[in-house]
Amino acid sequence: MVICKASDYKDLSRKAANIIAAQMILKPDCTLGLATGSSPVGTYEQLIERFKDGDLDFSRITSVNLDEYKGLAPDNDQSYRYFMNTNLFNHVNIDKAHTFVPDGLEPDAEKACREYDEIIENVGGIDLQLLGLGHNGHIGFNEPADSFSKGTNCVDLTESTIEANKRFFESEADVPRQAYTMGIRTIMLAKKILVVVSGKDKAEILKKVVCGPVTPEVPASVLQLHPDVTIVADSEACSLL
Numbered sequence: 001m002v003i004c005k006a007s008d009y010k011d012l013s014r015k016a017a018n019i020i021a022a023q024m025i026l027k028p029d030c031t032l033g034l035a036t037g038s039s040p041v042g043t044y045e046q047l048i049e050r051f052k053d054g055d056l057d058f059s060r061i062t063s064v065n066l067d068e069y070k071g072l073a074p075d076n077d078q079s080y081r082y083f084m085n086t087n088l089f090n091h092v093n094i095d096k097a098h099t100f101v102p103d104g105l106e107p108d109a110e111k112a113c114r115e116y117d118e119i120i121e122n123v124g125g126i127d128l129q130l131l132g133l134g135h136n137g138h139i140g141f142n143e144p145a146d147s148f149s150k151g152t153n154c155v156d157l158t159e160s161t162i163e164a165n166k167r168f169f170e171s172e173a174d175v176p177r178q179a180y181t182m183g184i185r186t187i188m189l190a191k192k193i194l195v196v197v198s199g200k201d202k203a204e205i206l207k208k209v210v211c212g213p214v215t216p217e218v219p220a221s222v223l224q225l226h227p228d229v230t231i232v233a234d235s236e237a238c239s240l241l
């Protein structure tokens with residue numbers, strides 16, 4: 001596990017974008033696992049800038065996103081498909097037919113999860129997976145549990161996640177209670193993993209993830225067992241390390 005300390009959010013975003021850019025240059029037809037949340041927004045801005053400068057080409061890139069709220073349509077401005085379109089895809093030359101997000105409108109959870117696993121398998125797995133970190137250690141929407149999840153699964157969001165994510169909705173009641181998320185096993189099968197962590201409120205959980213025991217109670221702690229993980233964190237997030 002490599003921990004790359006950034007001075008602030010801008011620096012974090014530049015460093016994370018450097019790693020993704022290197023991956024894209026070395027393998028122009030790679031599959032990127034992408035994440036939502038506020039942490040990667042600056043990284044996407046950096047990637048867009050580099051595309052506009054002519055340094056990056058997304059035309060042969062495939063992407064698979066970590067998760068989607070169950071029940072939200074792609075054009076709902078709180079859906080993760082909408083997030084990806086507005087924060088990255090609409091601004092670069094990626095072929096949207098090669099971008100995948102779990103189908104939030106599929107009511108049959110088993111079908112939605114099976115189909116998403118098939119998509120990930122068909123694209124040949126993930127070369128580089130970008131992750132944010134939830135306050136309770138969740139990655140994707142894999143919440144603390146008794147065991148690590150395998151493939152895509154439908155999760156009940158915890159109160160703390162609903163609380164953390166309500167800032168994006170009109171009211172807490174509007175936050176969906178369930179989501180489809182890529183499983184921990186799938187994330188662990190990615191060849192490389194890049195985690196972006198920002199802010200003082202993430203310092204405690206980052207310490208547990210990096211220095212604590214590997215336990216499904218802190219889902220991201222499993223990353224200690226992956227052979228190629230880089231955590232890019234700003235100085236506030238690193239303050240307890």
Ligand code: GLP
Pocket residue numbers: 035036037038039040066067131132133134135138139140141161165
């Ligand atoms: C959501 C997403 C996660 C993300 C987490 C942290 O729950 N499902 O993928 O990592 O939020 O978000 P933020 O980066 O806004 O703190």
